[in-house]
Amino acid sequence: MRVSHLLNSIDDSLAAWLSARGQGAYRAKQIRQWLFARRAGDFQEMTDLGQALRSELAAEFALWTMSVVRHTQAEDGTEKLLLGLADGGQIECVLLRDEVRRTICISTQVGCGMGCVFCASGLDGLERNLTRGEILEQILRLQRLLKAEERLSHIVVMGMGEPLANLDNLLPALEEASREDGLGISARRITISTVGLPKPMRRLAEAGARYRLAVSLHAPNEAIRRQIVPVGEKVSLAEILAEADHYFDLSGRQLTFEYVLLAGINDGAEHAHELARLLGRRTALVNVIPFNPVSGLPYRTPSSAAQQTFRHILEDHGLAVRFRHKKGDAIDAACGQLRRRTLQQISPVGT
Numbered sequence: 467m468r469v470s471h472l473l474n475s476i477d478d479s480l481a482a483w484l485s486a487r488g489q490g491a492y493r494a495k496q497i498r499q500w501l502f503a504r505r506a507g508d509f510q511e512m513t514d515l516g517q518a519l520r521s522e523l524a525a526e527f528a529l530w531t532m533s534v535v536r537h538t539q540a541e542d543g544t545e546k547l548l549l550g551l552a553d554g555g556q557i558e559c560v561l562l563r564d565e566v567r568r569t570i571c572i573s574t575q576v577g578c579g580m581g582c583v584f585c586a587s588g589l590d591g592l593e594r595n596l597t598r599g600e601i602l603e604q605i606l607r608l609q610r611l612l613k614a615e616e617r618l619s620h621i622v623v624m625g626m627g628e629p630l631a632n633l634d635n636l637l638p639a640l641e642e643a644s645r646e647d648g649l650g651i652s653a654r655r656i657t658i659s660t661v662g663l664p665k666p667m668r669r670l671a672e673a674g675a676r677y678r679l680a681v682s683l684h685a686p687n688e689a690i691r692r693q694i695v696p697v698g699e700k701v702s703l704a705e706i707l708a709e710a711d712h713y714f715d716l717s718g719r720q721l722t723f724e725y726v727l728l729a730g731i732n733d734g735a736e737h738a739h740e741l742a743r744l745l746g747r748r749t750a751l752v753n754v755i756p757f758n759p760v761s762g763l764p765y766r767t768p769s770s771a772a773q774q775t776f777r778h779i780l781e782d783h784g785l786a787v788r789f790r791h792k793k794g795d796a797i798d799a800a801c802g803q804l805r806r807r808t809l810q811q812i813s814p815v816g817t
């Protein structure tokens with residue numbers, strides 16, 4: 467019999483499966499509770515289900531479909547999982563500890579088709595979308611790394627892949643994360659990052675604009691954007707900003723614009739002025755990420771002086787600016803780096 471991933475079915479279809487076996491609707495609630503609140507790792511731990519039902523569930527469903535290829539921990543509390551998928555692909559997800567916050571960063575695709583030139587995840591192109599269950603499994607596996615007294619507080623969808631290219635599977639997974647009888651993480655603590663795909667941005671807005679949106683600009687003008695974000699050839703900055711504004715109008719939530727700072731490419735004072743003019747009077751946070759060196763890529767981290775100048779110019783224009791901590795550097799926490807390093811070790815470049 468083909469075993470299916472329980473986390474792909476943890477909605478009406480599990481209830482229907484239980485009902486076909488004469489089990490009451492409360493059984494589905496018990497299973498949800500074991501998974502989300504009690505952090506069960508195995509059907510056998512679900513001791514308020516009868517032994518026969520636990521065995522039937524185990525015969526029909528797999529609770530986990532991935533294996534941990536590597537688990538790395540940094541001194542600052544950051545933990546990163548490199549997960550192996552059933553079909554041989556690999557993805558990454560990260561747990562970040564910052565005072566009382568417990569933030570996780572998850573992936574939505576194996577590889578990425580957007581091809582941003584500075585990104586390890588996009589170097590090998592897109593393999594496939596992750597299923598809803600595989601997205602949810604990352605969340606639950608990271609939750610299981612927490613101590614009993616710790617609680618997940620935030621989710622950022624900024625790992626491997628372009629989240630808006632896989633909305634069909636991402637949205638149901640986030641629904642589970644935000645439901646009261648799921649993980650109960652408020653939608654305003656969930657951030658979805660996009661390179662700027664106008665149609666899916668519209669769909670996300672029409673689906674209720676519940677989540678925070680972070681739009682990766684990385685460039686203050688079309689010429690630089692085309693150079694470093696190939697998808698920019700098809701979509702103008704004006705279109706992206708119009709969709710971002712529409713999302714903001716519906717959600718009323720502050721927008722975030724991401725900007726990877728690359729030495730000698732987009733880190734000059736003139737670029738900061740141009741970016742500030744582009745964003746105008748929007749209520750926005752500019753999240754600046756000084757480039758994190760990736761082996762095999764020719765880009766460099768801007769000097770501290772260049773970073774300071776960039777920040778001050780944006781602030782002088784009245785923008786809210788945050789330079790992202792480089793938490794977890796020692797464990798390759800930038801998206802795609804751990805996977806790439808591991809694959810290179812298995813199959814060194816050039817062979």
Ligand code: SF4
Binds near residue numbers: 578582588628
């Ligand atoms: S930065 Fe994001 S969108 Fe761009 S290639 Fe990497 S994972 Fe894909």
